[in-house]
Amino acid sequence: MSTNNTTTYSTFAVLFYINRQKVKKNGLCSLMCRISINAEIAQFSAGIDLDPALWDAKVYRMTGRSRHAGEVNHHIKQLTEKIHQFHKEILDEQGYITAELIKNAVTGIGRKKENLLELFRQHNEEYSKKAGINRAEKYIVIYKTVYKHVERFILTHYGVEDIPLRKLELSFIEKFDTYLRVELGFAAHTISTYTIILRKMVRLAIGQGILRKNPFATFIPEQPPRKRRHMTQEELDKFMCTPIASKALCHTRDMFVFSTFTGLAYVDLCNLSLQHIYKERNGSMWIRIKRQKTGSECNIQLLDIPIQIIGKYKPEQKGDKIFDTRSITTVEVNLKKIAKLCGIEKQITYHMSRYNFATLITLSQGVPLETVSRMMGHKCFRTTQIYASLIRQKINEDMKRLSERIGRQYKLPDNETRDNDIKYQKTKANRIWKEEQ
Structure with a gap:
């Protein structure tokens, strides 16, 4: 089982043998593979064990018709084909070949993922x-x-x-x-x-240098319609003010409201500890924390409501963590219950609190987009611009409601009425002028 490379190398051979010197407790020996190019040899385990009594060293195969023998021989065939494929690819790409390079490619040492x-x-x-x-x-x-x-x-x-x-x-x-x-x-x-x-x-x-250009660069996917992922002001008011007796639901609501007024994702809320809270000279309280998702830093000033929530749960603090949080699964289930109690028909997810912060709490109140981007820890400014588009959507919705509310209160006069008014004003003006004369 050898292949000659007459252009570059005189010999290139692949053979298999078993390591009879290391017989395992179960009586099996490891199958080894040896690659040789000219005088250089590289060998490694083929990752399979077999019975040495059934090994035919002349043809590098197992004898017999057992299922195990068939599997071993098929494995040898595939590995051989793989080695020859790497030999060709490495030689074409690098212009030279060594037994060690092929071994490393087969075993995955120092080789980039090509598929x-x-x-x-x-x-x-x-x-x-x-x-x-x-x-x-x-x-x-x-x-x-x-x-x-x-x-x-x-x-x-x-x-x-x-x-x-x-x-x-x-x-x-x-x-x-x-x-x-x-x-x-x-x-x-x-x-x-x-x-x-x-x-x-x-x-x-x-x-990783495997590709030089993006084959999908010109692909323009069909964009799905963007859904509104923030609450309306009326929904947020209901969510915050509806009486709830359950302590567990109140805890979930408070965490959601805290994120609504800080923009923290739930995983960052869970990580929030005393070291992330600091006080400025002017007395303002701030959060400085790195987002787990992106590693970017968030700097958020604490408003009155989140400060009150921190104070409310201070007696329940464990260690240096600000809040004793629940699993996100439990929180999402509780949010559905709260929405039902508040009469909110849309599905409320925890991530919606982050959208609330961007839309209702900051951008709609005149906070600049650049400031919101830094507070939310966005790596890409275009991510923050998504929220700006939601603000425009909110303005459109507000103006639509305004139009429906005042549409019947005001109307322009028809042409006949307007002509009569103009005629009356001219007659009145002429009469006043004559009287003054």
Whole structure:
């Protein structure tokens, strides 16, 4: 099982053997792989154990017709093909080849992820390690879901288990969009979220030097209609003022109101501790905290209501944490109950409090967009501009209600009435002029 490279190297060979010197307790030996190029040799474990009595060293295969023998021989065949593929790719890309380079490529040492799903898996594994530390845990579920859809799409429409990143074209994401929209029947918001994540994988590949340009750069997805994600002033008033007997629901409401007046996401509220609160010389109280999601710093002045909420729960503080918080699942369930008690028909989610801060508390009260961006810890100024568009939407809604309220109170005179008024005014003016003469 050897391949000659007559142009660059005289020998290139791949062979398999078993390590008979290290027999395991179960009587099996490790299967080893040896790559040789000219006088250089690199060897590594093939990651499988077998019975040494069934190994045929002449053909590098197991004998017999057992299921295990078939699996081992199939593994050897696939690994051989993989080694030859890496040999060609490395030689084409770098212009030279060594046995160690091929070994590292096969074992993944120092090798960049060349395929889409391979890079996707690496991203998800790294993200999972950071989840709950500096990444929100709920997003790993979304990434894993998108991975499964991309994996199924590639297998169904391309007939392969993975696709090289360098072979990605604009048609790939266009077909994926159609797959989600037509075959799976997903809503516009879901499709938008999934394609954003897919494009993120391409950006990772560009950042790692695997791709030189974005194959999806010219793709313009159909944008779903943006829903209003903040409460109206009337809804917020109901939410804050409706009497609630349950202590657990009151706690959830207070946390929501605190975030409405500070803009803190729930995970940052949970992390909020005494070290994040400081007092200026003029007596004002401030929060200085880094967002867990982005790592960017937020600087927020505490208004009267959040200061009152901190004081209310001071006796319940544990350690240096400002609040004894509940799980986000419990909070979301409680918010539904509170909305029902307050007579609010729309679904209330905790993240809506952050939108409330941007729209009702700051921008609509004349706070500049740049200041709001710093308080909310946005890395990109365009993110804050989304809230500005919501403010315009709110103004339109307010003006519509104003128009309905005063529309019948005022009206212009018709043409006949206006002509008679003008004629009367002229007659009156002439009479006054004659009297003065």
